[in-house]
Amino acid sequence: MPPPTNDGAPEDRATATDTAGEPSHEFIAVGAAAASGNRRPIVLAIDAGPAAASAIAKVIEIANVRHSPVDVLHVQEVDVVPDAAIDRESLDQASAFVEARLAELRAADVEARGHVLRSVADHANIGRLIAEYADRVGAKLIVIGEPTTGAFARLLDRSSSQHLLADAPCDVLVVGTEREPELLAPA
Numbered sequence: 001m002p003p004p005t006n007d008g009a010p011e012d013r014a015t016a017t018d019t020a021g022e023p024s025h026e027f028i029a030v031g032a033a034a035a036s037g038n039r040r041p042i043v044l045a046i047d048a049g050p051a052a053a054s055a056i057a058k059v060i061e062i063a064n065v066r067h068s069p070v071d072v073l074h075v076q077e078v079d080v081v082p083d084a085a086i087d088r089e090s091l092d093q094a095s096a097f098v099e100a101r102l103a104e105l106r107a108a109d110v111e112a113r114g115h116v117l118r119s120v121a122d123h124a125n126i127g128r129l130i131a132e133y134a135d136r137v138g139a140k141l142i143v144i145g146e147p148t149t150g151a152f153a154r155l156l157d158r159s160s161s162q163h164l165l166a167d168a169p170c171d172v173l174v175v176g177t178e179r180e181p182e183l184l185a186p187a
Contacts, residue, residue, distance in 0.1 A: 026117075026118045027115045027116070027117055027118075027133065028091070028095070028115060028116045028117075028118060029113070029114070029115055030072075030095045030098040030099060030102070030114040030115060030116055031098070031099055031102050031113070031114055039067075039068060039069055040068065040137075040138045040139060040140040041068060041069045041070060041071045041137055041138075041139055041140070042059055042062060042063055042066070042068050042069070042070050042071070042139065042140060042141045042142075042143060043070075043071045043073055043130070043133065043134045043137065043139040043141070043142045043143070044056070044059045044070050044071065044072050044073065044101070044143045044144075045073045045074075045075070045130045045142060045143070045144045046072065046073070046074055046101060046144070046145055047074065047075065047145065048097060049145055050145075050177050051145030051146045051175055051176050051177050052145055053177075054145065054175045054176065054177050055143055055144065055145040055175040056101060056104055056105070058143060058173065058175045058181055059105075059110075059143045060104075060105065060108045060110055062141065062143070062173075063105075063110045063111075064108070064109070064110065066140070068140060069110070069111040069112060069113070070105055070110055070111070070112040070113075071112070071113055071114070071115065071133075071137055071139070072098050072101045072102060072105070072112060072113070072114040072115070073114070073115050073117055073130060073133060074094055074097055074098045074101070074114070074115075074116055074117065075116075075117045075118075075119055075126055075130075076089055076091060076093075076094035076116050076117070076118045076119070091116065091118065094116045094118075095116055098114035098115070098116055099114070101114065102114045115133070117129055117130070117133070125160075125163060126160045126163070126164075127160040127161055127162065127163030127164030127165070127166075127167070128163040128164070128166075128167050130142065130144075130164055130168075131163070131164050131166075131167035131168045131169065131186075132167070134168060134169055134170060135167075135169040138169075139169065139170050140170055141170055141171055141172075141173060142164070142168055142170060142171070142172045142173070143172075143173045143175060144161075144164070144172060144173070144174055144175070145174075145175055145176070146174055146175065146176035146177070146179075165184055165186060166186070167186070168186040169186065170186065171183055171184065171185055171186070172184045172185075172186070
């Protein structure tokens with residue numbers, strides 16, 4: 001991964017490769033970057049699942065109390081099957097999702113910038129990549145929505161969440177739709 005820019009954020013488009021030289025993930029800047037100065041951001045790692053609205057509401061509340069900027073991070077996963085790579089959503093869709101979240105945050109007077117984390121065939125490492133991003137920007141908190149409903153989704157997300165908690169440089173707040181937010185300290 002290229003070194004961070006002078007404000008700690010990854011460059012507009014930073015790519016990492018796997019051992020075969022294939023791209024494994026990249027961070028793609030979305031929208032105009034907000035000037036956060038030297039203030040440590042809250043990282044909001046969010047998908048389009050049912051907990052997204054609750055996570056956004058909670059991060060707005062926290063950001064306003066702490067006077068913190070928010071970095072929105074949305075994962076665009078690309079699955080690899082024999083002889084093909086399949087986007088679960090297009091980069092345009094992922095970017096539009098981040099733009100909409102940025103608009104919500106800015107409407108609530110929260111300074112925000114956004115990135116799409118494009119991950120190729122690496123679901124289990126998404127948590128590690130979120131933690132790596134949070135460490136790079138000096139995050140004071142990571143906020144995530146609870147795993148999508150359904151046993152299979154929870155099983156897939158368990159590995160990713162374990163990586164996030166093991167590697168997070170700060171506390172992780174898990175926000176759900178039907179339960180109180182849960183603050184988890186890194187391992």
